[in-house]
Amino acid sequence: VMAATAAARVRAGTRRAPELWQMRWLLLFLVAEAAAATEQQVPLVLWSSDRGLWAPAADTHEGHITSDMQLSTYLDPALELGPRNVLLFLQDKLSVEDFTAHGGVFGNKQDSAFANLENALDLAPSSLVLPAVDWYAVSTLTTYLQEKLGASPLHVDLATLRELKLNASLPALLLIRLPYTASSGLMAPREVLTGNDEVIGQVLNMLKSEDVPYTAALTAVRPSRVARDIAMVAGGLGRQLLQKQPASSVIHPPVSYNDTAPRILFWAQNFSVAYRGQWEDLTSLTFGVQELNLTGSFWNDSLAR
Template identity: 45%
Template sequence: EMADMKVPGRGCTAALAVLLTFSALGRCAEQVPLIMWSSEGSATTSPSPPAAGHVVSGDQLESYLRAALSSSPHNVLLFMQERLSVDDFTMYGGVFGNKQDSSFTNLEVTLQSSTTSLVLPAVDSLATGEVTGLLQEQLDTSPLYMDPETLAQLRLNASVATLLVFRLPYGTGVDMMSTKDVLSGNDDVIGQVMNIMNSQSVPYTAVYTALSASRTIEDVPLSLHSVGRSLLQSRQKISPPVEFQEKGSTCILLWAENLNVELLRSGKWERHDLAPMTFGESSRVKLSGSFCNASHSRLVLNYENVLNFRSFKLIFAMSQRHYKVSARRWFTMDQVVLEYDGQKATFNASRYVYAPAEYSYRCESVSSFRYAQLFPHSDKDRANQWRLSFDDFQIQGFNVTGQDFSYASDCASFFTPGIWMGLFTSLLMVLILTYGLHMILQLRTMDRFDDPKGPAISVPQTE
C-alpha cells in the first residue's frame, strides 16, 4: 500500500508537501496527520489515496494499516505525540521554512532514506487515538513502551513481531518550553531511535502521529455563505489583524475587538471606538511611522477626525531582551502613547503587558482604569484626562511567522476568583476541624472515684 505513495530520492519534500496541499484545501476540527515509513517494502495492491480535503476515518485507517503491514517488516515503531497538526510542519518544518531552522531535520532525513512512505494529512483524531490498538490487533502482540536508552539495550529479532511505542510530549505542557523547542526535542528522539535501528540492521516500519490535534481550525462550509436573504443564519465575521511589514515580511500583528479612547471634556467622558477604523474592510488606518528590528518595535496607527482632533495617533512601543533569571528572552509593551494635534499622553504598560519573545500577548481587557494595566507616565496632567480600554486585545511585535499570531500568553492569572473561593473555604474547614480536635484532646477523666463498698466519708462537725 505504501508503494502507491512512494517517495524516492528527494521524497521527503514531496511527501510533506502533500500535508500543505491538504491543509490548504480542507480543514476541520480535530484532524491529525499520520506519517508512516519503512526500511523495506514492496509494491502491493492498495486502496486509492484519499482525495484532497478528505478526512480518513477509523475504518479507512485500519485498511491502510492492514495493507501496509501485509508486506512491510513487523518490527513496528510507533511515535505517539500528545498533539500534532499540519500547521506544526508548515510553521516549523524545513520544507516550507528556513532549512537551517527546521524542527523536523531528522524526520526529513529519515523519509528521504526510507524505501516507502505514506502520508495521511487529515485523519480523524478518534482514529489516531486507536492506532496502538489497531497495530496490536494486526501484529497480535502487546505494545512495549520504550525510550531510546532502553531500546539500545534491546536486541530485536526480524522474525518476531514487536510493537515499540515512544511517547512524545507537546510544547504547551512541558515547563513553559516553546512548541518549537519541544518539537525539535521530539525530532531528536526520532533520530536516536532510527540510528539504533540502523545499527542493529533490523528492518522496521515506523508510524508518527498524535492523540489529538494541536490546532483546531473551524472551516465554514460554502453552504453557510448566503447568496440572498437569510434569517437567523448570519455568522460573525472575524476581521484580520493589523499587519505591519518590514522588508517584505510581517513583524508586528495587532488585533482587538474594541479600541476605546475616552477624553474628559467639561466634566464628561467622550468615548470613541477606533476598532471599526482599524480592522475590516472599512479600515482607514495608516501605519506610517511604524518600524521593527531585533530589539525594538513600534506600531503607529494614524487616524483623522477622532474626537474633533484632525490628527490622532495611537502608538504601541515594544522591546525585547534576554533575562538571566528566566534564561530566555521576553518582550514587553513599554508604552502606549496618544498623540493628538501636537499634544501627547503617555501610559506605561511594561509592568503588566509582557510575554515570552516567541509568544504573542493576549488579554480579555487592557485598561487604564479597569484593572489598571496602563499607568500615566511622564505627562501626568494630560494622561489623566484620557482613559484607554482595549477588549479582547492581542499583540505580537517579535518573531512573527507568516500572518498568524504565535501561541498566546494570556494575562489571566492562575489564581482565579473560583480558585480563591475554594482555597478560603478549604482553609475555613481545616480551622474548624483543628479547633474540634483541639477541644477533644483537652477532655480529662476524674483521677479518683468514691468506693460504694467502703466506709462513708465522715466530716466532723464542730460546735
C-alpha cells in the same frame, strides 16, 4: 375578511414559533458538533525500510479526512507484507499547521524543526503522509496494531530500546511517547517539536546501526491548533505537509483575492487550458500579474469563488 386572515396568520405564526426556535437550536447544535469534529483530526506519517508498501497515489491532499476504515486499508499491506517491527511515535499534540509553520521551507532542512523526520522520509523506500486522520482512528491505533501483529505494545525509551534485541522474524510493537510533550507548557512550540525530532533521529539511528527492518508511524493524541502564519502564506511560502519543492522550479506568487485581508489564495506550478485541441500556457499571465482581473470573485463565511 382581511382582519380575519391577518389574525389567522398571527395565530399560525404563534403556533409555529416554538417549532422554529427548536429547529434553530437543533441547527446550532449540529453546527457546534461539526465544528468540534473538525478540530479532532491529527496528521499521521508512515514510513518503512521495506519497498513498495504504499503506492505514491495513496498520498492524500490536505483537507481530506482519513477515516478508520481508510486507515486500515493503508496499514494492512504494511503490517501483512512489511517488517514485523513496528514503531509508534506518539506526541501529545500535533497538527498539520505545525509542519507548515516549523518545517523546512521547500525542502531546506536547516531551518526545520522536523529535520530528522524529513530525512527519514527522503531515504525511506516506502512512505505515506496523511495530513488529517479522524480522532477515532488514532485513538484505536494502538489496539489495532496489537491485534494485527499479535504482540502487546512495549512502552520504551532510548535507554530500554538499547537493551532490546529485536528479531526480524518476531513481531514487536514499540510505543515511544515523545518526552517533551508532558512538560511543554514553558517551552516554545518549535523547541518542543525540535526535541521530539531529535528523539526520532536517535531511535532511527539505533535501528540502522543494528540493521533492523521496521515500519514507523508518527501521530498525536490531539491537535495542537497552531494558527497559520498569514504573512507567510501570503508571501508564497505555504505548502502541503512535508512537501518538497524542486530547486529548479520557479516559485510563483499566489493569486490573492482580498477585502480586509487575504481571503482566497490560489497557487499552481502551471496553469494551462485546452481550446479546440490546442493547449495554451497561461501561467505567466496569471501569477505575478499586478492588475489581474478578479471581477466576480467573492468570499463570505460559507462560500468562496
